[in-house]
Structure formats: C-alpha cells, structure tokens
Amino acid sequence: MSNIDADALERAAKSVREIEKSRVAKQVFEMSKREADVKVAEAATKAEEHKAQAAAYLVEQxxxxxxEQRRTIKYNTEQSKAIAEYNAQMAKRQAEEENERARMRNREMVQMQAEADAKREALRRATEEEIQAERRRTDEHRAKLERENMRARALADAEGRIREQRENEDVFARQTKLRGEQDVKRVTEAINTTFKNVGDGFSAFISDGGKVARTVGAVALLAAGVFATREGARVAGRYIERQLGKPTLVRETSRSMGHFALRNRIARALGKQEEASFADVVLAKDLDKRIASLAVATRNTRKHAAPYRHMMFYGPPGTGKTMV
Known part of the structure; x- marks a missing residue:
C-alpha cells in the first residue's frame, strides 16, 4: 500500500464524483469497475508471474x-578414483619391483650355491683323484716289492734246488733209474696180459663154429638193416617231397627241395644277399626289384632245367605256347 499514489487516488475520486453527476454515471461506473477489475486481475497476474519467476529463480538457484554439488562430488570421486588408481599402480609397481629384486636375489643365491657346489665337487674330485693316485702309487710300490720278493724267493728256491741236486745228484740218478725200470716192467706186464687175453678169446671164438656163424649172420643182418633203412628213408623222403612240394598239375618245378630248400633258408636267415648284377644300371626302385626277382627266377629255372612259370607268351594259335 505504500506504493499507491495519493494524487492518482484523488483524481480517481474526482472522476467518480463527476461520473455520478452525469447521466450515464451507471454505465461509466460499470466500465470503471470493469477496468478496475481488469487492472486488479492484471496486477494479480503480474504478482503471480512475479511469484512464479521468484519460485523459478529459487528453483534455478x-x-x-x-x-555444483554434483559436479563437486563427481570431481572429488574422480580425484579419489584417480588417486586410488595411482596408489594401486604405485603399489603394483612397487610389488613388481620387489618381486624382481627377490627373483634377482634368488638367482644370485642359486648361482652362488651352484658355484659353491661346483667348487666343492671340483675339490672332492681333486681330493679323490689325489687319493686314487696315491693309492695307485702305493699299490704299484707294493706290487713292485712283492715282485722283487717273489723273484728273490724264486732265485733262492732255484739256488737251493740246484745246490740240493748237486749235493744229491747220485741219489736222484738212482731214484730216476729205479722209477724207469719199474715203469718199463709195469707196461711190459700190461701188454703181455692184454695180448694173452685177446689170444685166448680169439682162440675160443675160432674153436666154436656155431658162435662164428651166428656172429657173421648178425653182422650181415645189421648191414642189411642199415642199408634198407637208409634206402627206405631216401625213398620216403623223395615221395614226401614229390607229394608236398610239387603242385598236382605241375610235374616239374624250379622250386628247391630237401637240403636245397634248407640251404636257401639258412642263407636267407644269415642275410646272404644276391649279387648286384644291376649295380651299374639306374632304374626305378620298384622296377629294379621286379627285374631282379625275374632274373633270379630265370637263373634258378635254367639251373634246375625246369619249365618257366608265371610268364605270359603271345603269338598265333598253334605255336606251342601252352607246351612250354
């Protein structure tokens, strides 16, 4: 109310009085009232606008x-996070450096331990080698002394035996002669006894005719049995070879039989190699093997005068291909 102008009120009151005196006072009053209401409404609107602006200003503030508080908190949070990350990085770097220093110390300790072990091992080996060398020298000296002692004893024994033989030469001669006579006598008696027994037995055998006949018959039968057994075994072996070693449709073959097969198996078992007939010929590996196999088969076939097998002959009909 302190802002209301008194002159304006006065003019308004004067205007109201003039309007009341006029003929259209009622209309004028209503118009004034409406204008006043409009102004009051405008003032109220402006007041509300001012209040809204003040509230908006307070809200904006x-x-x-x-x-600002959020930014401050965010900045403080970011700073705290950065500081924590920096501290973590520094702690991690410090831990890594400490671990590296620990590894270096461990490597140095291991290296020092290895060097110490190597020195101890070298010292032990040197000491052991020295002990072994001293032991070898001692053994060599002992062996030398033993050899010298044995030589001295052998010389002493030889000299003693020589001296004894010289002193008792006649006694040794008589003993040797006596032993020789005894040996001759014993051998002579043994020979006489042996011949006497053989002569008596042969005389008794000759005097008994039946015993002589039986003995001759037994010897003849034994010889006949040995001969029959040998020939029978030979015939049976040939029959078995012919039945087992040859195909039914082939009467002659180049396959080795009997001791030939055994000899070939032994040669193959011992690793006997065929002669390198194609040593100077350059061929493919498979072709070389096939030609070598064919050459060996041809050689064996010709050697045993057998028909050729596993070969294909070509020519016009009636030329004897199947008769080979």
Missing amino acids: EKTKWE
Whole structure:
C-alpha cells in the first residue's frame, strides 16, 4: 500500500464524483469497475508471474546449487578414483619391483650355491683323484716289492734246488733209474696180459663154429638193416617231397627241395644277399626289384632245367605256347 499514489487516488475520486453527476454515471461506473477489475486481475497476474519467476529463480538457484554439488562430488570421486588408481599402480609397481629384486636375489643365491657346489665337487674330485693316485702309487710300490720278493724267493728256491741236486745228484740218478725200470716192467706186464687175453678169446671164438656163424649172420643182418633203412628213408623222403612240394598239375618245378630248400633258408636267415648284377644300371626302385626277382627266377629255372612259370607268351594259335 505504500506504493499507491495519493494524487492518482484523488483524481480517481474526482472522476467518480463527476461520473455520478452525469447521466450515464451507471454505465461509466460499470466500465470503471470493469477496468478496475481488469487492472486488479492484471496486477494479480503480474504478482503471480512475479511469484512464479521468484519460485523459478529459487528453483534455478537450487538446481545450480545441486549441480555444483554434483559436479563437486563427481570431481572429488574422480580425484579419489584417480588417486586410488595411482596408489594401486604405485603399489603394483612397487610389488613388481620387489618381486624382481627377490627373483634377482634368488638367482644370485642359486648361482652362488651352484658355484659353491661346483667348487666343492671340483675339490672332492681333486681330493679323490689325489687319493686314487696315491693309492695307485702305493699299490704299484707294493706290487713292485712283492715282485722283487717273489723273484728273490724264486732265485733262492732255484739256488737251493740246484745246490740240493748237486749235493744229491747220485741219489736222484738212482731214484730216476729205479722209477724207469719199474715203469718199463709195469707196461711190459700190461701188454703181455692184454695180448694173452685177446689170444685166448680169439682162440675160443675160432674153436666154436656155431658162435662164428651166428656172429657173421648178425653182422650181415645189421648191414642189411642199415642199408634198407637208409634206402627206405631216401625213398620216403623223395615221395614226401614229390607229394608236398610239387603242385598236382605241375610235374616239374624250379622250386628247391630237401637240403636245397634248407640251404636257401639258412642263407636267407644269415642275410646272404644276391649279387648286384644291376649295380651299374639306374632304374626305378620298384622296377629294379621286379627285374631282379625275374632274373633270379630265370637263373634258378635254367639251373634246375625246369619249365618257366608265371610268364605270359603271345603269338598265333598253334605255336606251342601252352607246351612250354
């Protein structure tokens, strides 16, 4: 109310009085009232607008305040996070450096331990080699002394035996002669006894005719049995070879039989190699093997005068291909 102008009120009151005196006072009053209502409404609207602006200003201030607080909190959080990350990186780097220093210390300790072990091993080997060398020298000296002692004993024994033989030469001669006579006598008696027994037995055998006949018959039968057994075994072996070693449709073959097959198996088992007939010929590996096999088969076939097998002959009909 302090802002209301008194002159304006006065003019308004004067205008109201003039309007009341006029003929259209009622219309004028209503118009004035409407204008006043409009102005009051405008004033109220402006007041509301002012209030809204003030509230918006307060809201904006509060928003700005909270935004500043949010930014401050965010900045503080980011700074704290950066500091924590920096501290973590520094701690990690410090731990890595400490681990690296520990590994270096461990490597140095291991190297020092290895060097110490190597020195101890070298010292032990040197000491052992020295002990072994001293032991070898001692053994060599002992062996030398033993050889010298044995030589001295052998010389002493030889000299003693020589001296004894010289002193008892006649006694040794008589003993040797006596032993020789005894040996001759014993051998002579054994020979006489043997011949006497053989002569008596032969005389008794000759005097008995039946025993002589039986003995001759037994010897003849034994010889006949040995001969029959040998020939029978030979015939049976040939029959078995002919039945088992030859195909039914082939009467002659180049396959080795009997001791030939055994000899070939033994040669193959011992690793006997065929002669390198194609040593100077350059061929493919498979072709070389096939030609070598064919050459060996041809050689064996010709050697045993057998028909050729596993070969294909070509020519016009009636030329004897199947008769080979």
